Structures are given as C-alpha cells and as structure tokens.
Amino acid sequence: MMKATTGITDLHCHTNASDNTFSVEEVVRQASEAGVATLAITDHDTTAAVPAALRLGAELGVEIVPGIEISAYDFDRKRRAHILGLFVRPEHSSLAQLCAPTVELRSRLSQEMTQRLAAAGYRITWEGVRRYAADGSSVYKQHIMNALVDLGYADELFGDLYRKLFSRGERGEPGIAYMPMRYVDARDAIRAVLEAGGVPVLAHPGQLGNFEAIPGWVDCGLQGIEVYHPSHNVEDRGRALHAAAEHGLIVTGGADFHGGYGDSGWPLGSIDAGPECMAALRGQVQLNKVR
Structure with a gap:
C-alpha cells in the first residue's frame, strides 16, 4: 500500500x-x-x-x-x-x-563485539562506539558499523565489511564479530x-x-x-x-x-x-x- x-x-x-x-x-x-x-x-x-x-x-x-x-x-x-x-x-x-534483559544483553554483546574487533586490529574503542548510541537504550551493530565507517574502514554501513564481520555463518564461517543473541x-x-x-x-x-x-x-x-x-x-x-x-x-x-x-x-x-x-x-x- x-x-x-x-x-x-x-x-x-x-x-x-x-x-x-x-x-x-x-x-x-x-x-x-x-x-x-x-x-x-x-x-x-x-x-x-x-x-x-x-x-x-x-x-x-x-x-x-x-x-x-x-x-x-x-x-x-x-x-x-x-x-x-x-x-x-x-x-x-x-x-x-x-x-x-534483552536491552542489557544487546549492549553487553556489542561491547564484546567491539573488543573482538579491536583485538583483530581495528582502531575502534567502546567509548567511541557508545557515542553513536548516546541517547539510546542499547548499543547496536549499526552503531559499531557507523564508527567503522567514520574511521575509514568502509564506505557504507551494510556492505561487504558488515557482512564479513557480522555474518551468522549460514553459508560458511561466522564473522569475527558475530555474537549470538x-x-x-x-x-x-x-x-x-x-x-x-x-x-x-x-x-x-x-x-x-x-x-x-x-x-x-x-x-x-x-x-x-x-x-x-x-x-x-x-x-x-x-x-x-x-x-x-x-x-x-x-x-x-x-x-x-x-x-x-x-x-x-x-x-x-x-x-x-x-x-x-x-x-x-x-x-x-x-x-x-x-x-
């Protein structure tokens, strides 16, 4: 409609x-x-x-x-x-x-995702990611990707890098930042x-x-x-x-x-x-x- x-x-x-x-x-x-x-x-x-x-x-x-x-x-x-x-x-x-509990878990997993990315060599910090969700109830993958885009790692939010990092692994290995919710x-x-x-x-x-x-x-x-x-x-x-x-x-x-x-x-x-x-x-x- x-x-x-x-x-x-x-x-x-x-x-x-x-x-x-x-x-x-x-x-x-x-x-x-x-x-x-x-x-x-x-x-x-x-x-x-x-x-x-x-x-x-x-x-x-x-x-x-x-x-x-x-x-x-x-x-x-x-x-x-x-x-x-x-x-x-x-x-x-x-x-x-x-x-x-969902709201709390989502942010906790997002923090763990961010830590995994930092350990893998991405110049990203939890404090930096949280700024994108300053007025929100939770931190989402979108906020992590927003930080990565602004840091120059990608040109778009939901392109190849998003799929690489957050893939659930339905057609191969899961992404390094994938955390089951x-x-x-x-x-x-x-x-x-x-x-x-x-x-x-x-x-x-x-x-x-x-x-x-x-x-x-x-x-x-x-x-x-x-x-x-x-x-x-x-x-x-x-x-x-x-x-x-x-x-x-x-x-x-x-x-x-x-x-x-x-x-x-x-x-x-x-x-x-x-x-x-x-x-x-x-x-x-x-x-x-x-x-």
Missing part, C-alpha cells in the same frame, strides 16, 4: 532510542512535514521515546500511537520473530520486565503487549519466515499482522492477507523507518496503513479492555 496524498497512517517507526539515526523530535517533525497524520513509535524493546513523541505530536498535529517492537523468537521453529505492540501503555511493568519467546511478547493494554501485531512475517507459526500465536492472543512492509514482496503480502482473513487479524503496515540505518527508499509515510486499520485497532483496544 503506497503513500496516500493526505492523512497517512504509518504504524512502524523507530527513533534513536533504539536504532534510528534521528531523535524522536526529528522523527516527529519529519512525519509532520511528510503529511503523516498518525505515527506509531515502535522502538525495539523500549518505550523510552513515546512520552516525548506524544508531547511533540500534540504540538505538530501528528497523532502518536504508543508502541514497541519486541525482539522475540519462535523456539519451535528456531527463527526470530518481531512482535509489534500498538496502543500499549508505555510505562507498563510487563513490557519493562520482559524487555530489560538470546530473545524472549514470541508468545511471552504477545502476552506482555496484551497485559500492557495494547494490540499485538506480527511484524513483517515474510522477512523472518513466521507464517507457519501464526495459528499457534493467534491462540495465545495475536490480533494483527503487518501486511504492508518494505521487505514484503507481492507473495508475502498475499500470504499475509490470507492469514489475516483466515484468522481475523487486523491488517497493518508501516515504513519501518530507521533513518540512516534503514532503507532510504522507504521514508516516513511511504507506506500508509489507512483509516480502516486505525478504526479496527481502536475497536480492538476497547474489546481488550472488557475481556
């Missing part, structure tokens, strides 16, 4: 509280300038940017949907999964308790979103290969599916729409905006979830309250 002329609803966006190069203030202002009427702030494993986004959104006429994107795992099929929580209560303890169970992520008053949505299932898990996750409370996403091709969108119809899931979409750490071909507001999606989400929030 491509960009509409007015009243855009973009339900997947990050800030530098996680892995966007832009601050929450810059993101909300860009959304306003792009004609986005409704924007979900869905940082990875944190809602830290939501209060500021709500304040600035009120000033600029952009409705902010309080959200989160929980980094999760399908332990039955051994693959990653991302669960969006839309209309969550950002201060709710269920989100903090579930996500705090532990994630929470996707079912626990769904439950936490529900406990926080939100609507749990399966993010970009085509990208992570999550279609087979949908029936089981619906049984534990999944209520939406992200159909329109930059990573989805025609087949992915078709499969996601079929799953939505089969299981009564709300169809959502968003640009998954990461600023300089994302795909520049998909700026804020380039995917519009539409008014029907917002109406369905609002209705589901009310239904969840009476359950």
Whole structure:
C-alpha cells in the first residue's frame, strides 16, 4: 500500500532510542512535514521515546500511537520473530520486565563485539562506539558499523565489511564479530503487549519466515499482522492477507523507518496503513479492555 496524498497512517517507526539515526523530535517533525497524520513509535524493546513523541505530536498535529517492537523468537521453529505492540501503555511493568534483559544483553554483546574487533586490529574503542548510541537504550551493530565507517574502514554501513564481520555463518564461517543473541519467546511478547493494554501485531512475517507459526500465536492472543512492509514482496503480502482473513487479524503496515540505518527508499509515510486499520485497532483496544 503506497503513500496516500493526505492523512497517512504509518504504524512502524523507530527513533534513536533504539536504532534510528534521528531523535524522536526529528522523527516527529519529519512525519509532520511528510503529511503523516498518525505515527506509531515502535522502538525495539523500549518505550523510552513515546512520552516525548506524544508531547511533540500534540504540538505538530501528528497523532502518536504508543508502541514497541519486541525482539522475540519462535523456539519451535528456531527463527526470530518481531512482535509489534500498538496502543500499549508505555510505562507498563510487563513490557519493562520482559524487555530489560534483552536491552542489557544487546549492549553487553556489542561491547564484546567491539573488543573482538579491536583485538583483530581495528582502531575502534567502546567509548567511541557508545557515542553513536548516546541517547539510546542499547548499543547496536549499526552503531559499531557507523564508527567503522567514520574511521575509514568502509564506505557504507551494510556492505561487504558488515557482512564479513557480522555474518551468522549460514553459508560458511561466522564473522569475527558475530555474537549470538538470546530473545524472549514470541508468545511471552504477545502476552506482555496484551497485559500492557495494547494490540499485538506480527511484524513483517515474510522477512523472518513466521507464517507457519501464526495459528499457534493467534491462540495465545495475536490480533494483527503487518501486511504492508518494505521487505514484503507481492507473495508475502498475499500470504499475509490470507492469514489475516483466515484468522481475523487486523491488517497493518508501516515504513519501518530507521533513518540512516534503514532503507532510504522507504521514508516516513511511504507506506500508509489507512483509516480502516486505525478504526479496527481502536475497536480492538476497547474489546481488550472488557475481556
């Protein structure tokens, strides 16, 4: 679903509280300038940017949907999964308790990655890397690569050097900076979103290969599916729409905006979830309250 002329609803966006190069203030202002009427702030494993986004959104006429994107795992099929929580209560303890270990582990592993690179001869320091994530909840591989690019080791963030250093080793040896990450169970992520008053949505299932898990996750409370996403091709969108119809899931979409750490071909507001999606989400929030 491509960009509409007015009243855009973009339900997947990050800030530098996680892995966007832009601050929450810059993101909300860009959304306003792009004609986005409704924007979900869905940082990875944190809602830290939501209060500021709500304040600035009120000033600029952009409705902010309080959200989160929980980094999760399908332990039955051994693959990653991302669960969006839309209309969550950002201060709710269920989100903090579930996500705090992920946030802490991510930064600790990033520090170990940085130390490995320094030991391998790269002129990189943990203090230097941390500066790129000064306003964030965690340090990401993107911040390490940003430091390497600025030090002259590469011309782009996600090119040959990134693949060489951080490869999981699916087609050979893992990269020297690859560190396996532990994630929470996707079912626990769904439950936490529900406990926080939100609507749990399966993010970009085509990208992570999550279609087979949908029936089981619906049984534990999944209520939406992200159909329109930059990573989805025609087949992915078709499969996601079929799953939505089969299981009564709300169809959502968003640009998954990461600023300089994302795909520049998909700026804020380039995917519009539409008014029907917002109406369905609002209705589901009310239904969840009476359950």
